[in-house]
Amino acid sequence: GQNIDQPTEMTATEGAIVQINCTYQTSGFNGLFWYQQHAGEAPTFLSYNVLDGLEEKGRFSSFLSRSKGYSYLLLKELQMKDSASYLCAVMDSNYQLIWGAGTKLIIKP
Amino acid sequence: NAGVTQTPKFRILKIGQSMTLQCTQDMNHNYMYWYRQDPGMGLKLIYYSVGAGITDKGEVPNGYNVSRSTTEDFPLRLELAAPSQTSVYFCASSPGQDYNEQFFGPGTRLTVL
Numbered sequence: 432g433q434n435i436d437q438p439t440e441m442t443a444t445e446g447a448i449v450q451i452n453c454t455y456q457t458s459g460f461n462g463l464f465w466y467q468q469h470a471g472e473a474p475t476f477l478s479y480n481v482l483d484g485l486e487e488k489g490r491f492s493s494f495l496s497r498s499k500g501y502s503y504l505l506l507k508e509l510q511m512k513d514s515a516s517y518l519c520a521v522m523d524s525n526y527q528l529i530w531g532a533g534t535k536l537i538i539k540p
Numbered sequence: 541n542a543g544v545t546q547t548p549k550f551r552i553l554k555i556g557q558s559m560t561l562q563c564t565q566d567m568n569h570n571y572m573y574w575y576r577q578d579p580g581m582g583l584k585l586i587y588y589s590v591g592a593g594i595t596d597k598g599e600v601p602n603g604y605n606v607s608r609s610t611t612e613d614f615p616l617r618l619e620l621a622a623p624s625q626t627s628v629y630f631c632a633s634s635p636g637q638d639y640n641e642q643f644f645g646p647g648t649r650l651t652v653l
Contacts, residue, residue, distance in 0.1 A: 435582065461638060473630060473644035474583075518582070526637040527598065530582030 433457045435531035437519050442537045443509055451504045451517050451534045459524020465493050465504045466518040468533065474518055477504070506536075514538045542566050544645035546631050552651045553621040561616040561648050563631030571634045572614040573642065574598075574606065576627040583630065589614055590637070621652045 434456045443449040455463070462481040466474035480486055480495035480502060492505040504517055516533040523529055544565045553559055565572065570591045575583040585598030589608040603625060605617040614633075618625060628649050632642040 439580075464641065473646050475644070476641035479641065520583075522638070527585055527588070528583075528642070530584075532580055532582045 433521075433523065433529045435519055435521060435529055437517075437531040437534045439532070440535045440537065442539060443506075445509055445511060445538055445540050447509050448505065448507050449509060449536065451506070451519075451536065453502045453504070453519035453531060455500050455502070455519070455521045455529075455531075457521045457523045457529055460497060461522040461524070461526055463493075463495055463502050464520045464522070464528065465491075465502075466520065468516045468518055470515070477517075509538050511538050511540070544631055544633055544643050546629075546645035546648050548648060549646065550649045552653060553618075554653060555621060555623065557621050558617070558619050559621070559650075561618070561629055561631075561650075563614045563616065563645060564612050565614075565631075565633040565643070565645075566612065567633060567635070567643065568611060569633035569635050569643070570611070571637055571640075571642075572608065573632045573634075574604070574614070574616045575630045575632065576600065577630060577647075578627050586616065586629075618650075623652050626650060626652045 437453045465477040468474040478493040490507045518533045519531040520528045547562045573588045574586040584600045587606040589595045631645040634640040634642045
């Protein structure tokens, strides 16, 4: 079967750095996406990785290791507005997104 | 651009009733999707469309139907609503299927009692 695993909840302090991990087992791989979802709102796109390595975009970075079936999202200089759920999704061989359940990130002042 | 719009925002249905969830996008995207999101679960694909006149089943299509008569609109029909269909429904669109991000509508929160 297809499976995406990520921690249910994490807590971090404003101004700090947090790493959210995602491991996956899917039938085929056509890229990995990270989305942010604030409570009661729609998911919004953060990053896309298809090759191994680190993609940096401002305060957010995403890393991929295809051989390990592993990705992480790194958030630096945390702000209160970063409190949200972070969704990991893998595009499988049929070009359909398989979604993890999301990691709820709580930022404390 | 309004992006992806969905109506209604909230709805309560009785068991056995039917309804249509509306979805419209103004970005001229070929690909459109319907997902449901249950608490503590990942988004599940219900149906998707690769262009006007073409639809296909996703992971959880039972109890739902779709149509795609235009590029802009992709309505989702619930027939004989059941409590198991209580969920938040998101419509999304993308210009292509591979590396393209999906753009989501604001969602419809549906409760079936």
